[in-house]
Amino acid sequence: MTTYKKGKKIESLRFWYIRSFIVVSVVSSFLFFLFFQTLLLFYPEGLLVDVEWSVIIAATSFIITVLTSIYFGYKQSGYMKNRLDDLSTFIATLARGKFSERIAVGGKDELGRLTEDINQLAYKIQNQVKSLQKLADEKNELAIKAHNAATIEERQRLARELHDSVSQQLFALSIMSSAAIRMFDPYPEEAKKQLTDIASIAAKAQGEMRALLLHLRPISLTNDTLSVGIQKLLVELEERTPITFQKDIQDIDTLSNATEDHLFRIIQEALSNILRHADATSVKLDMHQKGKQYVYIFISDNGKGFELNTQKQSSYGLHTMRERCEEIGGQFSIRSKKGEGTHIEIHVPIREEEN
Structure with a gap:
């Protein structure tokens, strides 16, 4: 395609071709004129023409050679231009993703070799696209298998939790209630004490079930912010549990989605650990941003607490919380003592990109 740059200078293959022919014709005519003048200078009597006729002959030959150069330059450049246009069209076809297309090789010259190289490149790209599609299919299959494996693992974990806690508590309730019925008439005081124990175990089983149901909630916040998601979670727990929640939750809009999901x-x-193990009646939850450096979260309860060195029941949950906190660059600390409740502090730095 002919283009125009500054100064109206035409830049195209055809113009370059014709200009080259014209330059050759001008140089040839000038050399012919010098040769003719040299002959007149050294052999003036041996030539049948004078200086005027030599100029006329040189000018005529110059005009003829220029016109001939323009004609042949135009014809030859047309052939080259068509071959390059075919290459340009083929490259545009490849750019649109049609890698199965091929272009016919027009000759054994440099353009022919370039055409063969482009065909080979298209063949390699086509094979790479097939490999990428195969990898994408395999990745999708692996993702489905990983999801199914995670689902099975989570089901097995919940089954173990139900068997180790709720199932055993329900079995104990069944035994104790049967015994209370038999003792109700002969031993009313013992039956009353037994019913009190039954109510305590039932409340504990109910807490276990609520904790397990809490684990089944969606992992992501979907379209909610972190503060909104926490507020909704606490409202739901207040409606379903006897626990009182004291909360001071600040809206923080400088966190990435991944950080919010982890928190x-x-x-x-x-x-969930408080519901299952603490026997707490009051929980305090604070979340706010300190300056532009980090997010601070404080969770405490007035439950029975535990000794950190000998604690076993919720070690898996504590380990999971610590791992999640470290994955986002945060610090996780916990303090607890029997009869004094549990206190958790979380510090998560805010990246400069989030600010």
Whole structure:
């Protein structure tokens, strides 16, 4: 395609071809004129023409050679231009993703070799596209298998939790209630005490079930912010449990989605442990941003607490919370003592990109 740059200078293959022919014709005519003048200078009597006729002959030959150069330059450049246009069209076809297309090789010259190289490149790209599609299919299959494996693992974990806690408690309730019925008439005081124990075990089993149901909540916050998701979670727990929640939750809009999901899961795990093990009646949850450096989260309860060195029951949950906190560059600390409740502090730095 002919283009125009500054100064109206035409730049195209055809113009370059014709210009080259014209330059050759001008140089040839000038050399012919010099040769003719040299002959007149050394052999003036041996030539039948004078200086005027030599100029006329030189000018005529110049005009003829220029016109001939323009004609043949135009014809030859047309052939080259068509071959390059075919290459340009083929490259545009490849750019549109049609890698199965091929271009006919027009000759054994440099353009022919270039055409063969482009065909080979298109063949390699076509094979790479097939490999990428195959990898994408394999990745999708692996993702489905990983999801199914994670689902099975989570089901097995919940089954173990139900068997180790709720199932045993329900079995104990069944035995104790049967015994209370038999003791009701002969031993009313013992039956009353037995019913009190039954109510306590039932309340504990109910807490276990609520904690397990809390684990089944969605992991992500979907379209909610972190503060909104926590507020919704606490409202739901207030409606379903006898626990009183004291909360001071600040809206923080400088966190990435991944950081918010991790923090939500950490808080969810902490509340689940409180429901299952703490026997607490009051929980305090604070979340706010300190300057532009980090987010601070504080969770405490007035439950029975535990000794950190000998604690076994919720070690898996504590380990999970610590791992999630470290994955987002945060610090996780916990303090607990029997009869004094549990206190959790979380510090998560805010990246400059989030600010």
